[in-house]
Amino acid sequence: MALRLTGLTREELTEQMVQWGEKPYRAVQVWSWVYAKLASSVEEMTDVSKTFRARLTDELTPWLPRAVSHRVSADGTEKWLLACDDGVVTETVYIPEPGRGTVCVSSQAGCSLACPFCRTGTLPLRRNLTTAEIVEQVLFVRSTLATRGLRVTNVVLMGMGEPLYNLEAVTRAVRIIMDGNGLAIGCRKLTLSTSGVVNRMEEAGKNLNVNLAISLHSVRDGVRDQLVPINRKFNLAALRRAALAWPLRGRGRVTWEYVLLDGVNDSEQDARELVQWLKGIPSKVNLLGFNPWPGAPYTPSSRETMLRFQEIVANSGLVTIIRDSRGADVGAACGQLAGGTDSDASSPEMNRNA
Ligand code: SF4
Known part of the structure; x- marks a missing residue:
């Protein structure tokens, strides 16, 4: 059976080489060609013998996915729909910013959390995406952008799906993405985002030495029950305990995502309660504007309301930024990812994922 190498860690690739009767250093060569030199085919592996190249051609499946759609926003954000073998598509977004470029990666096709x-x-x-399908999103974007001189410096697991409901594949993918001989995205540049799957956060914290972002959106259980329905299972008190237990590095902080919805969670009292609730947790707050999409049940807060909310939170000493929506004109902004449904056909948009 053909081998999907993007699903293997470097150690597993080494074992595979040994099983094929090859020297272990072959794994280093292949790994370097695929992840560091961004080769798109075996033929490019010029320091590998012809015989071994012939074997690799026979044994390996292509490691770069096929893009079925590519859209570029006026602000430079880019979105691809990448095809999986079974016809499922994943959405992957690149967000360029001064001094860095972030890939927003999907972990599931669709999401069960509603x-x-x-x-x-x-x-x-x-379905859940496989390790290979997660890794290949980063590899694809890095390879594609390298030809244009653009860099991928950061990865956020904040695309479609809840990463903690696909923890095993996500954990393996993160190891591959972080491998210093390959894509080499460091732990400080990698962020896992969750809606608050509290019973998997402890395991994730142990296995993944990465930054944590949490979709919060309200510190009142009644409101959060509506906005993030998993709150009915794991309420704010449980979420708070899990966030406190996350292994932060040095001066690390938990990032709290808070989408401001007109009349729902954007009052001055909401801001004051947020400040109170975050007391004792090393935190950073990202305030997100909401871009309505067809049928969306909410409307965005006014700019004035957003600024007032930010002022109250910032005055408490918390780092608080208003995250400007990126890629909204091509359905690439946070929370707009719709897996190639009509949002991909230039419809108006909305906001943030888990
Ligand atoms: S915000 Fe995240 S967890 Fe909630 S439905 Fe969207 S992708 Fe799923």
């Missing part, structure tokens, strides 16, 4: 402000939540969960 957060009503998130367009992905309107889609059924089709």
Whole structure:
């Protein structure tokens, strides 16, 4: 059976080489060609013998996915729909910023959590993505952009799906993405985002030495029950305990995502309660504007309201930024990812994922 090398860690690739009767250093060569030199085919591996190249051609499946759609926003954000072998598509977004470039990666096709402000939540969960399908999103974007001299410096697991519901594949993918001889995205440049799957956060914290972002959106259980329905299972008190237990490095902080929805969670009292609730947790707050999508049940807060909310939170000493929506004109902004449904056909947009 053909081998999907992007699903293997470097150690596993080494074992595979040994099983094929090859020297272990072959794994280093192949790994370096694929992840560091960004080769798109075996033929490019010029320091590998012809005989071994012939074997690799026979044994390996292509490691770069096929893009079925590519859209570029006026602000430089780019979105691809990448085809999986079974016809499922993943959405992957690149967000260029001064001094860095971030790839937003999907971990599932669709999502089972149905957060009503998130367009992905309107889609059924089709399936978990495999380790290879997660890794290949980063590899694809890095390879594609390298030809244009653009860099990938950061990765956020904040695309379609809840990463903690696909923890095993995500953990393996993170190891591959972080491998210093390959894509080499360091732990400080990698962020896992969750809607608050509290019973998997401890395991994730132990296995993944990465930054943590949490979709919060309200510190009142009644409101959060509506906005992030998993709150009915794991309430704010449980979420708070899990966040406190996350192994932060040095001066690291938990990032809290808070989408401001008109009349729902954007009052001055909401801001004051947020400040109180975060007391004792090393935190950074990202305030997100909401871009309505067709049928969305919410409307965005006014700029004035957002600034007032930010002022109250910032005055408490918390680092608080208003994250400007990126890629909204091509359906690439947070929470707009809809797996190639009509959001991909230039419809108006919305906001943030888990
Ligand atoms: S916000 Fe995240 S967890 Fe909620 S529906 Fe969207 S993708 Fe799923």
